[in-house]
Amino acid sequence: MTNNRIIPRNGRGQLRTHSVLYGLRRDRLLYLLALPMLAYFVIFKYIPIWGVLISFQNYSPYMGFWKSDWVGFEHFQRLFSNPDFLILLRNTMAINVMNLLLFFPLPIVLSLMLNEVKNQVFKKWVQSIVYLPHFLSWVIIVGISFLMLSQSEGIVNKLLEAMGFSKFDFLTNVNWFWGILTAQSIWKDAGWGTIIFLAAIAAVDPQLYEAARMDGAGRLRQAWHVTLPCIRNVIVVLLILRVGHIMDVGFEQVYLMMNGAVSQVADVFDTYVYRSGIQQGQFSYSTAVGLFKSVVGLILVIGTNHLVKRFGEEGVY
Secondary structure (H helix, E strand, C coil): CCCCCCCCECCCCCECHHHHHHHHHHCHHHHHHHHHHHHHHHHHHHHHHHHHHHHHEECCCCCHHHHCEECCCHHHHHHHHCCCHHHHHHHHHHHHHHHHHHHCHHHHHHHHHHHCCCCHHHHHHHHHHHHHHHHCCHHHHHHHHHHHHCCCCCHHHHHHHHCCCCCCCCCCCCCCHHHHHHHHHHHHHCCCCHHHHHHHHHCCCHHHHHHHHHCCCCHHHHHHHHHHHHCHHHHHHHHHHHHHCCCCCCHHHHHHHCCHHHHHHHCCHHHHHHHHHHHCCCHHHHHHHHHHHHHHHHHHHHHHHHHHHHCCCCCCC
């Protein structure tokens, strides 16, 4: 006669509270393993949330959080009435939309191409090469860009001059700035972005490919009709998360590439927060700008998730 443990239930058949405690005790080693990551999120993500309240204050480090004067939405009104607001919004959105349209699809395409490589040695060699730029800092990436695109000593301009063309100033031309940023992001992180997609492709049932081959499908049709539909959920989730960061531009990259000639197309919310918050000490105002960005990102995530669910996808939640 087996001695099974009976888990008490209430009248509706739901587990009682002490059954949850039993589950916690049973899986205590797994929760202990997750404890460092949970502590990281609590300390660095959730506790600092209370700091956004200073965006509704005239915060002074000398008076502290509780004694600073409350001003309501004054800082937000100042932000929206600032003549530079539309310029900051235009630049931030333009850079991110270019990344979304040009950068986001490339890891998917690169993953499909790598998946078709049958020579494992060559495949791993290519993967190592495309992963490598991710580990370089933006200082190095921008330095390489200057060495290549500088009007006086850049390699590209020297090649143009050798071919009989006139030199072109890439770094101070407002029409090229957004494209250069996008190209840098693609070169740095396109290879690294293939990791998730290659893992998703590896989980595709091989029998689907066999069935497609029996129906006469070639490599291209297999990728289009088998691989892409099977990893569609992963693509949608990453797209939603990417849309949520559409107000975030890499501060370090833009700040290092910015100069006086391109400031009108280079100034974004991140660099503006740095100037107003760090250099000028306007902590409450810069926090209001950051909170505005976060709220817009949250709205975009919720809206995009609702939209993709209307099209029959699973979404993030």
